[in-house]
Amino acid sequence: MEKLQCKALEKIALHIRMAVIEGTYNAKSGHPGGSLSIADVLAYLYFNEMNVDPARPDWADRDRFVLSKGHCAPALYGALAHKGFFSVEEIKSLRHIGAMLQGHPCMTETPGVDMSTGSLGQGISAAVGMALSAKLDNKDYRTYAILGDGEIEEGQVWEAAMFAAHKKLDNLCIVVDNNNLQIDGTLDEVTSPYPIPEKFAAFGWNVIVIDAHDFDQIEAAFKAARECKGKPTAIIQKSIKGKGVSFMENQVSWHGSAPNAEQYEQAMNELKAALAVLEQEG
Amino acid sequence: MADIIKKATRDGYGAALVDLADVCPDLVVLDADLAAATKTGGFKKAHPERFFDCGIAEGNMMGIAAGLAATGKTVFASSFAMFAAGRAFEQVRNSIGYPHLNVKIGATHAGISVGEDGATHQCCEDIALMRSIPGMVILNPADAVEARKAVFAAAKWDGPVYLRFGRLAVPVIFDENDYEFEIGKSVQLTEGNDVTIIATGLMVNEALIAAETLKGEGINARVINMATIKPIDREAIVRAAKETGAIVTAEEHSIIGGLGSAVSEVVCEECPVPVLRVGVMDTFGKSGPAVDLLKLFGLSAEHIVEEVKKAVALRG
Numbered sequence: 001m002e003k004l005q006c007k008a009l010e011k012i013a014l015h016i017r018m019a020v021i022e023g024t025y026n027a028k029s030g031h032p033g034g035s036l037s038i039a040d041v042l043a044y045l046y047f048n049e050m051n052v053d054p055a056r057p058d059w060a061d062r063d064r065f066v067l068s069k070g071h072c073a074p075a076l077y078g079a080l081a082h083k084g085f086f087s088v089e090e091i092k093s094l095r096h097i098g099a100m101l102q103g104h105p106c107m108t109e110t111p112g113v114d115m116s117t118g119s120l121g122q123g124i125s126a127a128v129g130m131a132l133s134a135k136l137d138n139k140d141y142r143t144y145a146i147l148g149d150g151e152i153e154e155g156q157v158w159e160a161a162m163f164a165a166h167k168k169l170d171n172l173c174i175v176v177d178n179n180n181l182q183i184d185g186t187l188d189e190v191t192s193p194y195p196i197p198e199k200f201a202a203f204g205w206n207v208i209v210i211d212a213h214d215f216d217q218i219e220a221a222f223k224a225a226r227e228c229k230g231k232p233t234a235i236i237q238k239s240i241k242g243k244g245v246s247f248m249e250n251q252v253s254w255h256g257s258a259p260n261a262e263q264y265e266q267a268m269n270e271l272k273a274a275l276a277v278l279e280q281e282g
Numbered sequence: 283m284a285d286i287i288k289k290a291t292r293d294g295y296g297a298a299l300v301d302l303a304d305v306c307p308d309l310v311v312l313d314a315d316l317a318a319a320t321k322t323g324g325f326k327k328a329h330p331e332r333f334f335d336c337g338i339a340e341g342n343m344m345g346i347a348a349g350l351a352a353t354g355k356t357v358f359a360s361s362f363a364m365f366a367a368g369r370a371f372e373q374v375r376n377s378i379g380y381p382h383l384n385v386k387i388g389a390t391h392a393g394i395s396v397g398e399d400g401a402t403h404q405c406c407e408d409i410a411l412m413r414s415i416p417g418m419v420i421l422n423p424a425d426a427v428e429a430r431k432a433v434f435a436a437a438k439w440d441g442p443v444y445l446r447f448g449r450l451a452v453p454v455i456f457d458e459n460d461y462e463f464e465i466g467k468s469v470q471l472t473e474g475n476d477v478t479i480i481a482t483g484l485m486v487n488e489a490l491i492a493a494e495t496l497k498g499e500g501i502n503a504r505v506i507n508m509a510t511i512k513p514i515d516r517e518a519i520v521r522a523a524k525e526t527g528a529i530v531t532a533e534e535h536s537i538i539g540g541l542g543s544a545v546s547e548v549v550c551e552e553c554p555v556p557v558l559r560v561g562v563m564d565t566f567g568k569s570g571p572a573v574d575l576l577k578l579f580g581l582s583a584e585h586i587v588e589e590v591k592k593a594v595a596l597r598g
Contacts, residue, residue: 060354107352107381115352116381122373125342129349132334136310136355156373159342167334 005048006215007278012082013043014275017244018268019078019091025264027095030103033254035075037179037212037239038146042079044218045144054084057111063141064130066115068123069148069177070104071256076113077101085112121154123147124174128164131172131232142226145174150182152193158203164232165204172232173225176200177212179241181252200234212239245270288451291483292390294429295447296321299358299388300328306437310350312359314340319449320360320390340365344373344385351383356437359385363392363446367408378442379415386436386443387412392422393534394562394579395450395484397572404567410539412444413512419465420511422446422533422541424486427456428509431463439465448534450572452484468515474502477590477597478522478529482508482541484576485532485560491583496590503590514544516552523553528597530558530589534581537561556596558589 016039024030046052050063067076074094081088086100093099100109104118114130117123127145134141151157164172176196184190193199197207206228210217218237225233241255242248245267259267299322303309309329315338317323326333336343340361347359359366366389367374378385394404412418419439423429429447436443471486472493481489486507493503504526506518522529529549531542542559549557562579576582 119376125345126349129346133353156341159339
């Protein structure tokens with residue numbers, strides 16, 4: 001990848017992270033930790049990978065995206081706003097009464113949201129249905145989904161995985177956000193779904209393991225996914241929960257709590273400083 | 283009565299799907315390893331490219347149905363009522379109901395007339411479950427003719443629909459050529475102003491038999507076929523309450539949360555009169571031949587007659 005292109009994506013990811021902090025701070029609730037861990041992959045998906053048009057959110061031939069870990073909506077909203085689906089100002093109304101930005105993604109309220117999600121394990125099935133529909137119509141749009149690593153404890157994920165491989169849905173690519181933390185602790189402390197790559201491989205998937213915060217690896221993974229024929233692809237991204245905000249990184253307590261005014265200032269200052277460094281470098 | 287034709291509503295469903303394909307180019311049918319029993323097997327044979335067997339994974343099937351519908355397909359997803367409405371309730375609620383997607387749930391083997399398989403497969407709670415989902419339409423046809431019409435009406439309806447079908451062959455009471463079905467409209471089958479019997483599903487035929495018996499005893503019962511449980515025909519219920527003063531409901535479902543509850547809600551709010559409910563009395567089913575079970579659980583014309591007499595006495 002061109003150095004410049006990589007920098008541009010890093011900037012977008014920082015803007016998505018700022019949206020996560022802005023949104024959860026204004027909402028006084030929400031899930032910043034897991035939202036920050038998927039900011040990079042969302043930046044890549046919406047700005048380099050997916051064929052979408054903010055002017056036509058219902059365009060029939062667009063690529064589809066399903067946020068199966070729906071609680072990380074603040075990151076998705078950040079990506080959609082910066083892509084131009086709606087105003088960045090909307091982020092401040094996250095979770096407020098009358099706002100189009102619901103606590104979890106709602107396809108009937110928010111332009112650019114392709115599936116209503118939030119109840120874990122369900123989004124992947126909808127993504128499978130979308131990919132199946134494309135095959136049925138001989139259309140070449142692709143379907144993407146992001147799942148949490150805790151989410152894959154849901155049995156429905158494996159029902160969907162079995163079906164997708166059985167139907168050879170190579171137009172489907174999921175990302176498992178492996179930040180190793182869920183509400184009650186680390187994955188190993190709760191109920192371990194490890195080893196994750198081996199499980200998806202055993203279900204007949206093309207599996208790629210990457211560093212979630214390295215755009216070269218992200219790019220290579222999605223390229224490999226597109227080139228893989230006859231199998232769906234699972235990208236297992238090793239990520240840092242809370243990535244980009246020092247005091248949130250790898251802290252399970254930031255799974256589902258919002259920053260207070262002081263924490264908000266500190267988080268935004270860190271993200272702005274990182275952005276300034278990138279701007280200076282050109 | 284030798285010329286009574288008996289046919290299961292699930293057969294009407296299966297045959298209708300095959301023909302629906304001709305007028306509904308976006309139609310996709312899903313099943314969960316029960317195609318032979320739910321009768322989607324006919325569609326699978328006729329239109330294999332538009333049929334997908336999701337295996338024994340009903341929750342995933344509902345999610346796939348949602349995804350297909352989100353890309354513009356009209357989807358019929360089939361399983362037994364127990365698994366479609368019961369096991370997959372939350373998927374139906376969150377992935378289909380909340381985004382108001384165009385998924386039609388074809389739930390067969392509803393009620394205790396499943397028979398020998400017994401309580402684990404006899405779903406008497408599905409109407410209650412589906413009724414509580416905002417925007418969900420519930421259709422419970424009385425015979426195979428109405429089942430066919432309900433399938434075509436559901437396909438035209440914009441949004442989720444739960445269609446409830448039975449396993450047991452039951453008398454065909456409507457004429458294919460002149461029976462008109464409209465979602466949300468009940469059909470009055472007999473004239474009468476002494477009492478109203480509001481029935482749904484296979485209990486409609488029992489209600490008609492009950493009305494004949496009652497006529498011989500000087501009670502003229504109005505029989506209403508309430509095929510649409512939601513949105514329920516409030517107007518017909520209120521008119522019945524006002525004009526006949528007492529109502530008996532009859533359904534092959536728990537008396538909790540089904541037709542009896544829906545009718546009672548309307549009557550209490552708009553025109554309080556006695557309402558007695560014939561249905562499964564807050565109990566699980568049992569194994570046995572379907573016809574015998576229906577009698578055992580009081581889902582019979584005889585039991586409707588008894589309850590009608592009580593209702594008339596209550597009316598005073």
